Amino acid sequence: MKHRGRHRRRRRGRALRAFLAGTAFALTAAATMISASQATVTDTPGRPIPLTSAADLGELRLEREPVAPADLDRLAAAMGRPVDVGAVLAGADHTLRGADACTADEKRALPAAPAATRAYCFGAADTASLRPGAVTAPGDSPDGRWQGERVLLSAWSGPASDGDEASGEAGAARVAFVDADDPDHLAYTWALLAVPADGGRDYRALASAVTGMVWYGSTLLVTADGADGRALYVYDVGRIQRADVESAAVGRVPGGWSAAGARFVLPAVGAYRMPGDVRIGSISLDRSTFPDGLVASEAVPAGSDRPTRLWRYPVGLDAARTGLPALDARGRALPDAAYETKVTGVRGVLARGSDWYVARAAGDADGRGLLGRLGDGGTASAKCGPDGSHQCWSAPAGPLSVTDGTGAVWSQAGRMLFSLGLNTIDRSLG
Template sequence: MKQRGRHRRRRRGQAARAFLAGTALALTAAATMISASQATVADDPGALKPLTSSAETARLRLTENLVPRADLDRLAGEMGRPVGVSAVLAGADHTLRDAADCTSDEKRALPVEPSATRAYCWNAADTAAWRPGAVTTSGDADDDGRWGPNRVILSGWSSRGGSAADRGLARVAFVDANDLDQLSYTWALLAVPVDGGRDYRGLASPVSGMVWYQDKLLVTAGDGDRAALYVYDMNRVQRATVDAEAIGRVTDGWSAHGDRYVLPAVGSYRLTGADGAPRPGGISLDRSTTPDSLVAGEWTLDGGDRRARLWRYSFDTAPGRAGLLATDVTGGADATEAYTTRTSDVRGVLSYGAHWYVSRAAADGEGPGGLWRQDTDGAQATKCGSEGKRRCWSPQTESLSYWQETGEVWSQSARVLFALPLASIDRSLD
């Protein structure tokens, strides 16, 4: 029986590779027909410009606010002992479709060039009322690429806002990636403790950025929230005991809007309140720095006059502060490096070595987007088609996550989760 199972997985993998190869050819052919009216993404954004003035860098300062340990312990005492990531994966009750089973509409979310080497599609019934956001992996969490014995992908989603109760909610799919031919997952609602840990509310925020570093998960907060980032502890995943639409304490136990698990925040980072302070959109982990660092990018309007900012914070190396940003004695976290870019409508951002990779959304929300590699010397874009078009990337990638152990960049667009080697991105640059 095990031998036949391996053959089935091998055939699925071969079918997926054939599917991806066909998709790449079709999309590359389509790229040659992109009209001149869509050429704004091809405009060269030029080199990154360092931000050095204290007035500019002061706007990037964050203030750390940790939830009191007593509040977290009170909540755990009421809900029951927290579970680990392995227990969450063991309860996976959904399966992603592999590339061969994706529809033609879904595959339009894949990059034109370079082509994805792995691709999976989310179930429409499971995600129809939700908007895809950020991706992070156990490759961020630990440099061996695993969390304990497991390879894991975390995928963030935000409610599209059907009813008032649903509007703006955020949740994370815990994806079991131990077998890349068959990904399974389950959901955890992102929450914030209230009333001294006696209850919790849903995090009402779009998940445009997310980084899992050591035992902490950092998640971006939207414009309607005072925080810039929320912090979650991967050792404090709680089980929901009631399957209901409600959130928090209910008559018979604890509910997470129908999800099986809930993650209560353990802290947040707030903007200092300085005029012109940017709110992080995309974030990612950079393991090429010492210490490891969190990089962030700012969303700006397409065609706007203001340059978007890219910057980084160092992670703390002090005992007892695993996964938290480095702060001074007042609890402030200052950016250690900052730039501006002329690339507008920035979505995903990734930094590795001397380079910054910035994804740009499609101008009309459809068709390929753009991906630029920038540094202080200049910029290069991925190219595709016989005419070397620069609109070659996925249309709506919210984030880029580099799995250093495998050399792959993971992202998602629409209902498609995909990966490709960072080296293939570098090879496709003009």
């Protein structure tokens, strides 16, 4: 997709960045004041403890479950030729507001420290019944571009039940394809995350919160809550289909195909199961290792006293399976490193070498979270306010994603989509 007025937008982009940096981000002042009760919260979980036994690593294995190629071909034949990411971005029909146009209530979701350097907000009407999830950019690109386009994906899910199961919307997950080429004007459109059904003659919505998401090559990995026995779903950004009927329904309808109001559909090309009651909470890409790694944090049930596990799967080097975890001789993906930690309520995870960065909930699940780093050098948490509170991160804490070449870390909370540099996070952690 070609853009006009690129130089004008670049000038506006420089002005925006200068405004954000020069004000030391006025949004920080608009953030919720840190209370005395929050200041009593400390975070001293100790160093992560390595898990090395075959039994420990086996509990974290992934078992591959591909969708039959014939099912995907049947669906594509019925829906029409798939479109590419550029075509999706060309159809962007919604606009993200810049930070200065977001309300004070919306900006309370932003971190108090370290402060965001770029921030935007989704429209209230567009996301009124949706829950924010993970955010990602093309992870193996040095600058977050896909085929020349700077693009972000922002995941959202419908309510767990909206009282109208026949509509197909209950819990339905979707992603906003965000055209991020112009930092002054981010536009987006919706694509429903779907799962082929009836041998590719139909599809259903992925009914799950998307708490983690990684885009690598043409592969998009998203977490699932395990309700259908699957921990991860696999999507291919080269298999985006158009929805030609606008309605609340999902799947084949009279006159064509509907996607709960979204203009596009991403049908899953595969999934992964995990044994027992292990559930993945968040995922991200680690490019500090060879091969690259897919890192994960565990979703520990509320009220459980079980330690939280963090682990890394090596990304396979097979060009035919770009972006997917490497498989052993038995067709399983096993972690090459795993740890347990006393940190609870992990909502986002990043890894760089031996350091693990975690965004975690604290106290009220919708309140301000904590951002910390765990590693061989010890532990550290960001602090803010005159009382040195650790509850400084977004409200609530959300997933983390980093663009390797630029070092930009993206997250979202409430209706706010925001980023800051990994180096800024490191400075805040000392």
